[in-house]
Amino acid sequence: MTTQTPVAPDVLSTLRDHVATPVALPGEPGYERCTPWNVAAPVTPAAVVLATSPQDVAGTVRFAAEHGFKVTVQSTGHGAVGIGSDTILVQTSAMKHCDIDVANRTARVGAGARWQDVIDAAAPHGLAPLCGSAPGVGVVGFLTGGGIGPLVRTVGASSDHVRAFDVVTGEGTLLRATPEENADLFWGLRGGKATLGIVTEVEFEMPHIPEFYGGAVFFDGADAEAVLHAWSDWSVGLPETVNTSVAVLQLPPLPGVPEPLAGRMTVAVRYTAVGDLAEAERLLAPMRAVATPVLDTVGVLPYAAIGAVHADPVDPMPTNEAQALLSALPAEAVDALLAVAGPGSGSPQVIVELRLLGGALAREPRHRSAFCHREAAFALTVIGAPIPEIAAAVVEHATAVTAAMTPWATGGQFPNFAPSYDPGRAARVYTDDTRHWLAALAQRYDPAGVLAVGQVVPRPDR
Template identity: 40%
Template sequence: MTATPTAGSFQTGFAIRPDLLVEARGAADVRAAVRDAAAHGRSVAVRATGHGLPGPVEGGVLVDTRRMDTVEIDPVRRTARIGAGATWGRVVEAAARHGLAPLNGSAPGVGAVSYTLGGGLGILGREFGYAADHVRALDVVTADGVLRHVTPDAEPDLFWGLRGGGHRLGAVTELETGLVAVDRLYGGSLAFDGAAAPQVLRHYLEWTRTVPDTCTSSLAALSYPDVPQMPQALRGRYAVSVRVAYTGSAVAGEALVAPLRAIGPALSDSLREMPYTESHTIHSDPPFPHAYYGEGLMLRELDAGSAARVLELTGPTAPMMTVVQINHLGGALASPPPAGNAVPHREAGFLLRLLAMTAGTDVAAARHLFARAAGETAPHGLGRALNFSFGGGDRTGGLHGPGTRERLAGLVSRYDPASLFGGAYGVGDDAV
């Protein structure tokens, strides 16, 4: 079957023109697709929702897993078995019926499996770590067409690499992951006028040095479009927002965010206690497909001066609409699981995310802008975040440190010597 450009992908900025599109309904279809690709010398890429597409797909076989969207919850073991095409929204809803939650990201429409293969930085990350840290088992079709059940005991090297190594080692058809006993949280967003950005940045960075690991937060800056879908208070304005997710009590949450509210008058304030099923409202990521180019920079530290200069470059005078997000890391994110995995840069204190809307402009302009922004934080740079490198699949430097990169390369040589899955880190969806 021939695919049309960008058909079925959330990311519309890069063409998807495979020689063959396979709409898989189960592991057997994935095995057949991989074997056929190997027999005809074609590369293989995998797509669930297309949020984290790292570049265009030209030729080869594209395995679309959206129909493989099963979700099974075991409330006694506190685990979820998740099909390759299931979104986090489905997993959150299913787990919530048992008072449990997955280590999901901020957008409910993102593919849960692909997100986890890239590490998975979630809204509860500082308390519980990366999503990849909680994986118990994976079913994966490797380049030889074999469906393997991978656990810490069965093929431990592959188990290590699949968790944080991306899609380069095979097509994961299902995974089992641990859940956490969270059914509500205190959180939301506090938005300020962009004119106060330097002040908000300074206070936010100071505040992050005081919060417990049960608090995960980020700061975002963008010019909101003047369209009816935007909140009235933010429509057409440049604003800086602090997003908070805290698993303590509402009373403790109010005390925790008091220093943020003291910064000054807010344009909007949605901080409140909420059921976990409403946690996606903290970030309110856009649910509609669009074109974008992104970068994620893992930083050992971040000072207010450098961050302010990044906002100056990417603010209202930037050549395209740009979203900047600063994620506070540390806590459990800094501690690898006992068996380890391929998630890199755990020593990072912050993640700087840059996202350019590329409709009406070009990727080259966004690259130039991001290079300037990266220069401001270069002294603190550790590398790049696999989950947030959207577009330009040739940009592979810094995704993993030398030791991890060499170990992953050894696994590729062992499980995919003909480079069937192609590219330096594969094609898939592992976004927000």
């Protein structure tokens, strides 16, 4: 997080002359809107602009360039990192329009739209907005980070289905980016997060998937060794119509947590499959037979219920994430993970998940993008709740979990996971070549570095 000597409030108050929307300074009504979904991130900007139009975003960027501020953007704040008094935050949650073109199977949505908004509008027509595991996440932030969803092996990265962006550059210019128009921006916005600009609208394709076979099968934590070893063997031969992950869970006894899962260690096998639903049921049978489930939610579901597969929390909470991408998952890797995160390990983590990758994700899309590490075979994600009493232990242990997988790790990470200000993070998220081109494009479209804050690729001169 960066800070600077506070600018006089009368200078910041003139920001209101540059935008046609409310601006809140610290202590004023509306400033609390900067609080992100991940409440552990210290977000204390110089001002909050409650944007309602692309012009509000462009005006804010031009003001910031003139007065020496940086600008960052937030819709939901699921991937927030800390920002301080040198930064103006553009809050886009009011820009949530969502237009569905049923005939062409496309959607055009504003920067504030959440995936649930698009699902509600598109799923009744049999169309599948390619969201992540949590439909409450913002559309734009998810797509600019590539997008790893519950059907990723079947459909690839969600950003592969983007057709166009409207984006405000670091010079305060509104541009359209498509494969034919500003193609370099189109390449970099799919995977580069906000490095090249603030997206105000996105258009994307949606496949026709009215229903799927999926949900989760939960086992007692005592069966973790049998379940994880079986899952690692079983997952290898699955067709790309099938997607799965396995997670060691320690869910607190809170409202909304099913009684069989609350306050104990359990193991969840998450599963989604499309196509022949009877075949999908047959393919899952070996995992169902590994041990006696404590809860089984798998069945034929409408696409509108895609969020039920992972059942991610909805309410804001503090989170700490770590991630490692793996090239393989032999029995030795499973044993190493169980030793640090399984029964008897003393793990404080809420979720330790292994997700099967490959399939359509591993293939280059029709239009190349800045999203990297498609070759990874598995993704390990560690999520904890750093409440004050255990915050340090949660962070330290998450590092220990990923370190235990070092022999099988690729060294990479995906953009939407484990957000942090770690200066080495960009080198893990992007290949050297991709990082070089993103930095060069940032210099072209944001020469003053107005957007050089948060989850962006650093420039050589900064």
